[in-house]
Amino acid sequence: xxxxxxxxxxxxxxxxxxxxxxxxxxxxxxxxxxxxxxxxxxxxxxxxxxxxxxxxxxxxxxxxxxxxxxxxxxxxxxxxxxxxxxxxxxxxxxxxxxxxxxxxxxxxxxxxxxxxxxx
Numbered sequence: 707x708x709x710x711x712x713x714x715x716x717x718x719x720x721x722x723x724x725x726x727x728x729x730x731x732x733x734x735x736x737x738x739x740x741x742x743x744x745x746x747x748x749x750x751x752x753x754x755x756x757x758x759x760x761x762x763x764x765x766x767x768x769x770x771x772x773x774x775x776x777x778x779x780x781x782x783x784x785x786x787x788x789x790x791x792x793x794x795x796x797x798x799x800x801x802x803x804x805x806x807x808x809x810x811x812x813x814x815x816x817x818x819x820x821x822x823x824x825x
Contacts, residue, residue, distance in 0.1 A: 714739050749825050752800040756823055758807065761816040762792035773813050777806055789815075800825060 712721040712732050719736035730745035760774070766789040775785040777796060788795065795817065796806055804825055810817050 712741075715741075749800045749804065752825075754800065754821065755797055756800060756803045757797050757820050758795045758803060758810070759818045759820060760789060760792050760795045761818070763789045763816070766790070770813060770815055773809060773815065777809070 712723055713719070714721050714734040714737060716739045717734060717737040719734055721732040721734050721739075721741070724731045724733075725745060728744045728746055728750070730743050732741040732743075733739070763770070766774075766786060771782060771785050771789060774780070774789055774795065775782060778785060778788070780788065796803070798806075800823070803819060803823060807817075807819065807823070
């Protein structure tokens with residue numbers, strides 16, 4: 707994916723962009739022109755409630771149970787039961803779902819996200 711290029715409205719030089727959510731600060735190294743604005747990613751504006759649903763696992767490992775326990779706040783027994791039976795691990799907005807999805811993928815824990823997660 708190519709990064710956006712911002713052109714200075716005063717001199718036409720390429721501006722330097724610093725993105726600190728949600729602020730986008732642009733400055734021109736040639737003439738010193740500065741622009742500040744907001745820039746939102748689609749995921750930040752998504753108000754959908756998503757669910758991460760675990761697939762049932764007959765014999766989850768201790769590390770997998772610890773990960774689920776940390777995400778849910780459940781004790782070991784309840785986390786193991788959730789993994790054995792499958793079910794809703796988390797209901798949240800898109801940014802939180804994305805962060806937790808990466809943790810689950812890294813740990814090779816099988817799951818689905820409902821509704822369809824476009825990010």
